[in-house]
Amino acid sequence: MNVQAYLRRIGFNGEPDGSAETLGKLQELHLQSVPYENLDIIHGLPLSLQVEPIYRKIVERRRGGYCFELNALFGWLLRELGYGVTDYFARFWRDETDTPPKRRHHVLRVEAEGKLYLCDVGVGGIVPRRPLLLLEGLEQRQGDELYRFDRDPEFGWMLMEQKKEGWSRLFSFTEEPQLAKDYLMASYWCEHAPDSVFKNNLIVAIHTKEGRNTVWNEEFRLFRPDGVHAFTPASKAEDAEALKTYFGIESDDGGA
Structure with a gap:
């Protein structure tokens, strides 16, 4: 496992100086370089949550x-670069119909320059591109978002996003x-449960400088300022080429 190889993987060419600005750049580049995808789950390949196998897969x-x-x-990368990192378990509320949702999302609290930030590179939908200061009530704008x-008395910190209809x-x-074992x-439920969205749907997503690229089952969508394409x-070969072109994924079989 090599930090510099990881930094090259996400296109970071600066000096990893432990600053909050560098932390923000690392998260933004990660979201634009490493796709969110569940190909292994779809193809029945067991996941490992140990850092070494994940490094081999992603880097x-x-x-x-x-x-x-x-x-x-x-989180491993940030620790290697000198940041203080704490792993938390989150409940993902967006689009959840059976509330309150179960805890099935991994997020990171990161300390940089004496302040605490929430970092997350593990969501396929629209999420903060850069870390958010962990401060109650502070409105934090990132582009159009x-x-x-x-603070919720039962569920703790609640990340809110502004929609047309409100927060x-x-x-x-x-x-x-x-x-890590927690x-x-x-993760086993996400891989194997009959009603798991990850088991029943092919999901791929990556941020771009212009918007996002996504796959939901067979349909590719390219979100751009001029609209959604x-x-x-039409074939397995075209599907593999599209995964390579829009997500940088060169295997069409989940790595089998």
Whole structure:
């Protein structure tokens, strides 16, 4: 495992100086370089939540992963660069119909220059591109997106996002530090449960400088300032080429 190889993987060419600005750049570049994807789950390949196999998958094989993989490895990188990192378990509220949602999302609290930030590179949808200061009530704008943290007496910190209809819950977490093994059962559920969205749907997503690229089952969508461009590949070869072109994924079989 090599820090410089990881930094090259995400296109970071600066000086890893432990600053808050560098932390923000690392998260932004990570979201634009490493796709969120569940190809291994779809193809029945068991996931490992140990850092070494995740490193080989993401850095050496240039694949992606989902939150339990992506934030575990990003947390390792940040620790190697001297940041203080604490792992938390979150409840993902957006689009959840059966509330309150179960705890099945991995997020990171990171200390930089004496301040605490919430970092997350493990969501396929619209999420903060840069770390958010962990301060209650402070509205934090990132481009067209606006976020703030509320405090809920039952669910702890609640990350809110502004929608047209008002403020909406994104995810929540309490300040109980987690060990790597604490995520095993939730990840196993995501891999194997009959009603798991990850088992029943192919999901791929990556941020771009212009917007996002996504896949939901067979349909590719490219979100750009001029609108959404959607298409469905006509063959397995076209599908593999599209995964390579828009996500940098060169394997069409989940790495088998």
